[in-house]
Amino acid sequence: MIFCLPELITEDEHQALLGWIRSTEFSHGGRTVGQALAQIKHNDEITGEQSINQPISRLVMQALRRNETFVSATQARTMNTVLVNRYGPGMFYGAHVDAPIIGHPNPIRSDLSFTLFLADPESYDGGELVFESGNQEMAFKLPARSVICYPTGQLHWVREVTRGERLAVVGWVQSLIRDPAMRELQYDVLRARNLVRASLGQGEAFDLLNKAHANLMRRYAET
Numbered sequence: 001m002i003f004c005l006p007e008l009i010t011e012d013e014h015q016a017l018l019g020w021i022r023s024t025e026f027s028h029g030g031r032t033v034g035q036a037l038a039q040i041k042h043n044d045e046i047t048g049e050q051s052i053n054q055p056i057s058r059l060v061m062q063a064l065r066r067n068e069t070f071v072s073a074t075q076a077r078t079m080n081t082v083l084v085n086r087y088g089p090g091m092f093y094g095a096h097v098d099a100p101i102i103g104h105p106n107p108i109r110s111d112l113s114f115t116l117f118l119a120d121p122e123s124y125d126g127g128e129l130v131f132e133s134g135n136q137e138m139a140f141k142l143p144a145r146s147v148i149c150y151p152t153g154q155l156h157w158v159r160e161v162t163r164g165e166r167l168a169v170v171g172w173v174q175s176l177i178r179d180p181a182m183r184e185l186q187y188d189v190l191r192a193r194n195l196v197r198a199s200l201g202q203g204e205a206f207d208l209l210n211k212a213h214a215n216l217m218r219r220y221a222e223t
């Protein structure tokens, strides 16, 4: 399941991120991946080695944690690393899947990946984040301040930027529920439970769905 979080961060938070990012040197993105991916990864990054990464990570993770859709759809257990990335004209990131284990000294299993778009989509051409879906491609270019979140095992790429500059924060989530299908099932049950509560109140139907959700979590969550 791929889902979007419109306007995840506020205007003020957006400005704070841009301020920190503008004051920081980027390095070549090929440094943070193995040799094979370095061949197809053409971007610039601010990585966890840089001290400014800490307030950036904190702001983004707090914003994700306060978003109800993110919390229920991901069942996030741990987040550890974010990267800021920048693609100018001629830059792109070819088709790949992200590493299964990410971050040190405290590695996590990457169950979900996210991109927080920071640049106005009108200000650059290209730069869509694209997914393979059956024999189709699904391309996303979200407004600034919005997030797309997707299962990390999904093949994806960033199309070449041909004008302007694409700026984003990317990161990874370890979920309490490893299996994407089970994660989606619990999210559906949780949404059904909440819809029932909104329309019928906390009666018998709510109690049953609440019990089903709790027992799905008990069965499938790994803490």
Ligand SMILES: O=C(O)CCC(=O)C(=O)O
Pocket (backbone or CB within 6 Å): 085, 093, 098, 115, 129, 156, 157, 158, 168, 170
């Ligand atoms: O910038 C993006 O939207 C995704 C970048 C990416 O795929 C990665 O850093 O692994």
Ligand SMILES: [Fe+2]
Pocket (backbone or CB within 6 Å): 096, 097, 098, 156
């Ligand atoms: Fe990626």
